Amino acid sequence: MTSLFENDSPSNLAEYSVSELSGSIKRTIENAFDQVRVRGEISGYRGPHSSGHAYFALKDDKARIDAVIWKGTFSRLKFRPEEGMEVIATGKVTTFPGSSKYQITIESLEPAGAGALMALLEERKRRLGAEGLFDQASKRRLPFMPKVIGVVTSPTGAVIRDILHRISDRFPGHVIVWPVKVQGEGSGEEVAAAIRGFNAMKPGDAIRRPDVLIVARGGGSLEDLWSFNDEVVVRAAAASEIPLISAVGHETDWTLIDYAADVRAPTPTGAAEMAVPVKADLEAQVKNLAARLGGAMTRQMDNRRQGVRALVRAMPSLDQLLALPRRRFDEAATGLGRGLELNTITKRRGFERVAAHLRPDVLANRILERRQMLNDRLMRVGRIVERLVDRSRARIERFDAVLAGVPARLSAQTARSRDLLANLSRHADTAVVHQLTRRRADVAAQNRVLQSLSYKNVLKRGYAVIRDVEDRPVSAAAALLPGAPVSIEFADGRVNAVTTEGNAVPPPASAPPQPLQHKRSTKSVDPEVKPKQGTLF
Template sequence: MDLFEDPAPAPQGNQPEYTVSELSGAVKRVIEGEFGLVRVRGEVGRVSRPASGHLYFDLKDDRSVIAAISWKGQLSRMQVRPEEGMEVVATGRMTTFPGQSKYQLIVEDVAPAGAGALMAMLEKRRAALAAEGLFDAARKKPLPFLPGVIGVVTSPSGAVIRDILHRLRDRFPRHVLIWPVAVQGQACAPEVAAAIRGFNAIEAGGPVPRPDLIIVARGGGSLEDLWGFNEEIVVRAAAASRIPLISAVGHETDTTLIDYAADRRAPTPTAAAEMAVPVRLELLAAVDGLGARAMRAAVSGVGLRGQRLRDLGRALPRLEALTGGAAQRLDLWAGRLGAGLGMAAARKRQRFEARAGLVRPELLLGLVMHRRRDLAEAAQRLGVAGERWAERRAARLEALGARLLPSLARVIGDALRKTREGRDRLVPLAARLEAAPAARFAALEQRLDALDRTRVTLGYAETLRRGFAVVRGDGAVVTGKAAAERAAVLEIEFADGRVRLAAGKGKAGGDGGQGSLF
């Protein structure tokens, strides 16, 4: 017995052998076959949504936990998304995940386990948003008395928009911008939030007028139908709106979370239009009434003031009594005015003549000579000061010139020194530059010789010299026994020549076949 031969395998039973993948596939088929479509009731726990958009969560009760997953496409069609702590009825199919050896439920739809669970989740969300201050009355904005442009967020094909436009035309026609959105289903919440943010993003004075008021409206429906207006994204968009917002979702008995975040809640869409604008005819009647009251007040005021003026006029004295004394005093002063003017002129003339006698030509000439001497002295002092200033400037200029020459000499010397140093560094660099091509060519030539030697060494001619041979059958290279047996003529190439043999006669002592050497 060969010592290196493997020992015989131990005998096995008649149980079949499975690979891991085969066993996992069999389990998968059994589970999917037995539980094709199931409805599972339980509490949602450990919700996770990675960047792929799929939703992973657990369904549990007091004793067991089942892993569940909803693909991105299935999640977009769900009316209600599962949240942690929510009791739901999940509809889907059971399958396995061989990569982790576990079974899981592929959930296609989720429904709350009764209206009580849905209301509990709604109350929990309302309390959380109220704790952030999104529902505070202090942050609510007053509605404009007469908005110029009204933005309406609703479905363009429903009766709601027709009711709003009809009521606006009846009360006070205004310019209306309609932002069409889905008011039910999975797309409702993101579209409504985007519409509110879009109205707020419109710039004032642009090609599209900016609304002065926003109305978010929808007709009545069940709690599930109105659920899109309970989503957190809608509530936050309404709370962050800089434009006053009226919520008109559902009927008067319907309440959604956007009603708490809005600046005003309307029981119906028609009531929202009534809140938005006043009645034009009532305003015109009020203006007419105020105008009539103003006219009556003006007439009455003028009459009362005329009567008062007449009453005061009767209490005044006669005109002659008021002006008689003043006229008498004027006549008295007019009679005394001529004599007074003559006496005043005589006194003025006397003082003038006294002072004119003091003014003589000699005094004027003396004053002129005195002023001329002062002017000459000032000119002399100015000339001396100018010469001194010029001398100081010249001396300063000479000092600066004396300081400039050494500095210029140093700069020129530094430039010459740097030029010499650069020339000294350039000489070896030039020598290296001249020698570099030759050295590079020599290195490349050596590398080429080495590659050529490698090519020759790896060629099949060198392999033949080491004792190997090439066998060809009918002109083609033979690599196996079967091909050699099928060939009519075999040709063996050695390092020093080739041998041609007939098929089946290559062995020594054969049936007389001869090989020819050539």
């Protein structure tokens, strides 16, 4: 029979494994597309992965390619990628052999022209403005003379030196600098964290809470200032409870933090001028006000002095004021002697009228009347006392009659109580006897049940309980080793024994087994001691 494969000729094609073919394709693509620039729209961007790498895709209206930015490259980007942003990516195309896919490894990323960034900026401005973050009604007024000024900026640039120099020239005060990055990856988060950190300070903390904040940065391109367009920075500035001055870039530069801040300064130096007044101007103003106050006080005193002098001229003299009282006093002194004489005459006449009624015969008649009245009252009192005595005597006699019958009633009551107590005693004895009888019957019934369930009855039928050296019942022969001491419990007591293996001869009489030493001593034939119940076999 002819083989089915007789006419097949061997192929001249080289044979590859899957790994070799994938590696060859990877090298070919990387050599052909070692450095490319791709323009497209970011799609599927969800931020950096937990590893720090960023995975997304670039697409246009007809195609799509996967993209990756490694962690080291991502930290060097000038701005963070965002969903829907049109960018120009520079990198190399490579493949992922594990799933036969190709992707571009991005080494640098830039927006596709300033128009793309401006469109993104306008869209973000519109969205945040719709949330009310830029409302003028929520803006706070700057304090006139702040004692502590907080500055959020880079500690190494010229901005902080200009701010400190300007503040020291105008009105020296306490300045707290929160150092942050003002450009590059993570700068937006640092600025927002600094604003929130200043607001989190309490009035009583060791570092005093600032009265005003300045967020400052020097000039630059739109990409350089992009951190201050970050949404997290705008929200932190809008939520700040401390009045905030935005001083980002030059006068012609505008960022979203300028809309969210309470006041926008054209330059960092201008922010310092807005934050504090000029001390020399204040001193001059105070001196001017002090001079005006002194002049006003002098003029006021002159006016008051002239008014007092006018009042003094209008007042009457001392003699004119005392003339009328002095006249009244003289008239009263003139009529005082005549008044005393008239008063004495009036008093004497009244005394004489009273004395006319005090004759001896009138006094004697009054004494007789009072004595007769007293005798009448004494007689009435005597009769009242006699009636009270008679009434009390009658009441006492009634009480004696009542008390005479009390002993007879008490004797009858005592006899009835004694009979009732005897009857109750007989009933109590009968109840106790019946109760003891019932309890004795219950105990006997429980004892019969206990005896029926006790293993002692089983031992009486010829069974035994084997216990080990710990006095525990043995339920299986496998639990004992050859030569193990055991105790055998019968119905009438216990005996000690030693286990043997197979048909081995028991040990000679010269070496009798030692009695078991139980942890709890139990007499073998004491019927009163109840041993622990074990397994029967």
